[in-house]
Amino acid sequence: MSVFIIRRLSQSALVLLIMSLLVFFGVFAIGDPIEIFIAADADQAERERAIAALGLDKPIWLQYFYFLANALGGDLGRSFVFNIPAIDLILLRLPATLELAFCAVFLSVAFGIPLGMYAGYRPDSRAAKTIMATSIAGFSLPTFWVGLMMILVFAVELGWLPASGRGELGTFLGIQSSLFTLNGLAHLALPALNLALFNISLVIRLTRAGMRENMPMDYVKFARAKGLTQRRVVFVHVMKNIMIPVVTVIGLEIGQVIAFAVVTETIFAWPGMGKLIIDSINNLDRPVIVAYLLIIVLMFIVINLVVDVLYSVLDPRVRLSDTGK
Amino acid sequence: MRFVLCRPMISIAVAAVAAVAAAFLPASARAQDLVVGLGGNVTSIDPHFHNLSPNNGVAAHVFDRLVHQDAQQRLVPGLATEWTVLDDTTWEFKLRQNVRFHDGTPFDAEDVVASLKRVAWVPNSPSSFLISTRAIAETIVVDSHTIRFRTARPAPLLPVDMSSVNIVSKRHVESPTGDFNQGRAAVGTGPFRFVDFAPGERVVLARNDNYWGPKPHWARVTLRIIANPSARTAALLAGDVQLIDQVQTADLPRLRGNQQIAIARVTSNRLIFLALDQNRDQSPFITDKQGALLPNNPLKNRRVRQALSRAINRAGIVQRVFDGEAIPAGGLLPEGFFGVSDKLKPDAFDPEAARRLLAEAGYPNGFAMTIHGPNDRYPDDEKVLQAIGPMFARVGIDTRVVTQPWATYASVSSAPTYAYSIMLFGWGAATGEVSSPLRSLLATPNRDLGTGASNRGRYSNPQVDELLARAMATVADPARARLLAEASEAAMADQGLIPLYYQINLWGMRKGLSYEPRADETTLAQFVRPAN
Numbered sequence: 093m094s095v096f097i098i099r100r101l102s103q104s105a106l107v108l109l110i111m112s113l114l115v116f117f118g119v120f121a122i123g124d125p126i127e128i129f130i131a132a133d134a135d136q137a138e139r140e141r142a143i144a145a146l147g148l149d150k151p152i153w154l155q156y157f158y159f160l161a162n163a164l165g166g167d168l169g170r171s172f173v174f175n176i177p178a179i180d181l182i183l184l185r186l187p188a189t190l191e192l193a194f195c196a197v198f199l200s201v202a203f204g205i206p207l208g209m210y211a212g213y214r215p216d217s218r219a220a221k222t223i224m225a226t227s228i229a230g231f232s233l234p235t236f237w238v239g240l241m242m243i244l245v246f247a248v249e250l251g252w253l254p255a256s257g258r259g260e261l262g263t264f265l266g267i268q269s270s271l272f273t274l275n276g277l278a279h280l281a282l283p284a285l286n287l288a289l290f291n292i293s294l295v296i297r298l299t300r301a302g303m304r305e306n307m308p309m310d311y312v313k314f315a316r317a318k319g320l321t322q323r324r325v326v327f328v329h330v331m332k333n334i335m336i337p338v339v340t341v342i343g344l345e346i347g348q349v350i351a352f353a354v355v356t357e358t359i360f361a362w363p364g365m366g367k368l369i370i371d372s373i374n375n376l377d378r379p380v381i382v383a384y385l386l387i388i389v390l391m392f393i394v395i396n397l398v399v400d401v402l403y404s405v406l407d408p409r410v411r412l413s414d415t416g417k
Numbered sequence: 418m419r420f421v422l423c424r425p426m427i428s429i430a431v432a433a434v435a436a437v438a439a440a441f442l443p444a445s446a447r448a449q450d451l452v453v454g455l456g457g458n459v460t461s462i463d464p465h466f467h468n469l470s471p472n473n474g475v476a477a478h479v480f481d482r483l484v485h486q487d488a489q490q491r492l493v494p495g496l497a498t499e500w501t502v503l504d505d506t507t508w509e510f511k512l513r514q515n516v517r518f519h520d521g522t523p524f525d526a527e528d529v530v531a532s533l534k535r536v537a538w539v540p541n542s543p544s545s546f547l548i549s550t551r552a553i554a555e556t557i558v559v560d561s562h563t564i565r566f567r568t569a570r571p572a573p574l575l576p577v578d579m580s581s582v583n584i585v586s587k588r589h590v591e592s593p594t595g596d597f598n599q600g601r602a603a604v605g606t607g608p609f610r611f612v613d614f615a616p617g618e619r620v621v622l623a624r625n626d627n628y629w630g631p632k633p634h635w636a637r638v639t640l641r642i643i644a645n646p647s648a649r650t651a652a653l654l655a656g657d658v659q660l661i662d663q664v665q666t667a668d669l670p671r672l673r674g675n676q677q678i679a680i681a682r683v684t685s686n687r688l689i690f691l692a693l694d695q696n697r698d699q700s701p702f703i704t705d706k707q708g709a710l711l712p713n714n715p716l717k718n719r720r721v722r723q724a725l726s727r728a729i730n731r732a733g734i735v736q737r738v739f740d741g742e743a744i745p746a747g748g749l750l751p752e753g754f755f756g757v758s759d760k761l762k763p764d765a766f767d768p769e770a771a772r773r774l775l776a777e778a779g780y781p782n783g784f785a786m787t788i789h790g791p792n793d794r795y796p797d798d799e800k801v802l803q804a805i806g807p808m809f810a811r812v813g814i815d816t817r818v819v820t821q822p823w824a825t826y827a828s829v830s831s832a833p834t835y836a837y838s839i840m841l842f843g844w845g846a847a848t849g850e851v852s853s854p855l856r857s858l859l860a861t862p863n864r865d866l867g868t869g870a871s872n873r874g875r876y877s878n879p880q881v882d883e884l885l886a887r888a889m890a891t892v893a894d895p896a897r898a899r900l901l902a903e904a905s906e907a908a909m910a911d912q913g914l915i916p917l918y919y920q921i922n923l924w925g926m927r928k929g930l931s932y933e934p935r936a937d938e939t940t941l942a943q944f945v946r947p948a949n
Binding site: 122123124125126127128129130131132133134135136137138139141142145146170172173174175176181184185240243244247248251254255256257258358359360361363367368371373374375376 | 458460461463466467468469540541542543544545547548551594595598615616617618619641642643644645647648651652654655656657793822823824825826827828829831844845847848853856857862864867868870871
C-alpha cells in the first residue's frame with residue numbers, strides 16, 4: 093500500500109505543475125492587474141512604477157520561471173494587494189473555512205444518513221415520501237436564494253441569529269475556533285446549514301438508493317435466516333455496503349465545501365477562503381489565485397487518496413494495487 | 418424497528434435545537450460600541466502601501482494628514498493649522514502644537530519629513546502616493562513646527578495633495594507593511610487607535626482619548642467588511658451592524674419603509690460618463706448597419722458626439738434605474754465643487770435634434786455600434802447601459818450593449834489595447850477639484866506632463882490643454898477656479914465625453930444615529946454620532 097501512496101503522490105506533482113502553468117497563463121490572459129490596483133488618478137509614470145514594482149514588466153514566461161524557482165523553495169509569491177505572502181493569506185482564512193466545511197459535512201452526515209436509511213427502509217411510508225420531496229427542494233433551490241431567505245427569516249424577521257460574519261473565537265485544546273463559543277455557534281448556524289442543505293439532500297438520496305438496492309439482496313435474506321436481529325442486519329451488514337458510494341461522495345463534498353463555498357461565504361460575509369479566491373479573481377491578484385488553486389488541487393489529491401484507502405477498509409474485496417495496474 | 422431508526426434522528430434534532438436555542442441569547446452591545454458594515458475591501462493598514470479608497474478610509478481613523486477634507490471635500494486644517502504661499506514655488510505649513518502620537522511621542526516636522534520619505538520607499542506598492550508628493554522638489558524644516566516645500570513648478574494643488582498623505586511616526590519610517598497590519602507600526606495621531614486587523618474580515622479601533630480634535634463618541638469601533646450589498650442591508654436590518662455604506666438602489670424602498678432605519682445621502686464626487694474613441698480613423702466597434710467597419714470614425718465629428726448626448730434620456734435613467742437617487746450631469750463635477758462652471762447644464766433629451774445633428778454630420782440613416790461597460794463596478798452599471806442602448810437605437814443608431822467584469826474590462830479598454838469605441842466609466846474627483854477629471858480624462862495624453870492617463874477616448878483639444886496648463890500654474894484660487902471652469906466649458910462644448918449622471922452616496926443606519934454624509938464615499942466613525 094505504501095508504494096501505492098508514493099506513486100500517487102509523485103503523479104500529483106505533475107498535476108500540480110500543469111495546474112500552475114494553466115492558472116498562471118490563464119490569469120495573465122484575463123487582463124492587466126495594474127488597471128485594477130492603480131488609483132484612478134495615477135499618472136503614466138506612477139503606472140510604470142507600479143508595473144515594475146510588482147515584476148509585471150518582465151515577459152510572462154520569465155515571470156513564470158521566477159515563480160517556479162520560488163515555488164520550489166516553498167514561496168508561492170506575495171499577494172499584490174495585501175502584500176502578505178499568498179500562503180500566509182490563505183492559511184489565515186483556512187480555519188474559518190474548515191469549521192464551516194466540517195459543520196456542513198457533519199450536518200449532511202448526521203441528517204442525511206439516518207433520513208436516507210429510513211426513507212429506503214420504509215419507502216412507502218408518508219414520512220419517507222416527505223423526506224424525499226423535501227430533498228428535491230434541497231437539491232434544486234439555489235444556495236444564494238436559500239441563504240438570503242434564511243437571513244431574512246431567522247436574522248431580520250425573527251432576530252434569532254446574526255445575519256452574517258464570524259463570531260467570537262474560543263480556545264479549546266490550543267485550537268482557536270468559533271465552534272467553542274455560543275456567539276460563534278450562533279454565527280455558524282445559518283451558513284453551515286445553508287452550505288449543508290445540498291449535501292444533506294445528496295446523502296439522503298444516495299443512502300436511500302443503497303438501502304433499496306441492498307435490502308432485497310441474498311446476503312440480507314441469509315443474515316435474517318441465520319437469525320440475526322433486524323437491527324444488526326441493517327446497521328452492520330447493510331450499512332457497510334451502502335457506505336461505499338456515500339464515503340466517496342462525502343469525501344468529494346468535503347473538498348467542494350472547502351474550496352468552493354464561495355456563494356455561502358459571500359452572502360454571510362464569512363471570512364473564509366472561498367471569499368478570498370473570489371476577491372482575488374476580481375482583483376486579478378495572481379499570486380493568491382495560483383497559490384489557492386495549487387493548495388486546492390493538493391487537497392483533492394489527498395482526499396482522493398484517503399477515500400481510496402477507506403474503500404479498502406470498508407470493502408475487503410478492494411485491494412490497493414502496489415503495481416499501479 | 419421504526420423507533421430504532423428514528424431515535425438517533427430525534428436525539429440529533431433535539432440536540433441541535435438545544436444548541437441553537439442556547440445561542441439565541443442576544444449579544445448585548447455596549448452603548449459606546451459601534452459596528453459598521455463596509456462595502457469596500459480593506460487590504461492594508463499601512464497608509465502608504467495602497468492608494469485605494471477603503472484603505473484611505475481606514476487610515477483616516479488612525480492617522481491624520483497635514484490638511485483634512487471636510488464632508489464636501491473643502492480643505493480644513495489637520496496637523497497643519499495654516500498654510501501659505503511664500504512665492505509661486507514655495508509653500509509654508511505651520512504645524513499643530515502639542516499633538517502626540519498614540520505611543521505618546523510628540524509630533525513635529527521631522528514626522529512629516531519621514532512620512533514623505535516613506536511614501537517613496539514603501540516596497541511592492543500596487544498604487545503609491547507618489548502622485549501626491551511628486552510636486553515637491555525640496556523639503557525644508559524651518560523649525561520644529563514649521564515646514565516649507567519647494568516645488569519645481571507652481572503647485573497650486575499642494576495643500577490638496579497633502580490632504581491625501583497620512584503622517585506616520587518617524588520611528589516607523591522604515592517599518593514594512595506587515596508591521597502596520599499587525600499594529601506595531603500603526604501608530605498615528607488620529608482619533609482612533611488601531612486594535613486589530615483581520616484581512617477581508619474586520620478592522621477594530623479604540624478611541625484615542627488624547628485626540629487633539631473633537632473626541633469621537635465611540636469607545637470601540639468595528640469596521641466589518643461585508644462586500645455583498647444584500648448581506649450588508651440584511652446585517653443592518655438584523656441589527657448586527659449599526660451603519661452601512663453603499664446602500665444599493667434595490668434595497669432603498671425597504672429601508673425607507675422601516676421605522677428603525679435612517680438614511681443619509683449626499684451628491685457624490687463621482688461622475689458616470691461615456692468615453693468616446695476620437696483618436697482612430699476607424700474605430701473597432703463602429704460599423705455600418707451590415708457590420709462592415711465604417712471608413713471614417715463618426716465619433717471624430719462633434720455633431721455625432723452631440724447627437725449621442727441628446728439622444729440620452731438622463732432623467733429617465735435617474736428615475737427608472739436609480740429610483741431618483743442620482744443627478745443628471747452636464748459637466749464633470751456637481752455644483753459646489755472647486756472650479757465647477759455654473760453654465761454647464763445637462764443636455765435636454767431631444768431625439769429629434771439628435772437625428773438632425775446626425776443628418777447634418779452625414780449619417781441620415783445612422784450607423785451601428787457596440788457600447789461597452791462593466792457589470793460589477795458602479796451601482797447598476799449594466800442596467801444603465803441596457804437603458805442607453807435603445808435610446809441610441811431610437812435616433813437611428815443600431816446599438817449592441819456588451820458588459821464585462823471590471824477585471825477584464827478595465828484593462829482591455831485602456832492603454833495600450835484601447836479595444837473599444839464607446840465605454841462607460843466613472844470618475845471620482847479625489848481632490849474635490851475639476852482639475853482632477855480634466856487632467857485625467859480630457860487632457861491630451863502626455864507621459865511627461867502626466868496628463869490624460871485615463872483618457873481612454875484620447876480626446877485632444879489644444880484649447881482645453883492650454884486653459885488647463887494655465888490653471889495648473891495659477892496659485893491664486895479665484896483665478897484658477899475661473900480657468901478650470903473655462904476649460905470644462907470648452908471640453909463640454911466640444912463634447913469630449915458624454916456626462917450621464919452624478920451618483921448619490923447613501924448610508925443606512927439604525928434610528929438614533931446620525932452621520933454627516935461625505936461626497937468622497939468614505940465612512941468615518943468619528944463623524945457617526947447619536948442623533949439629537
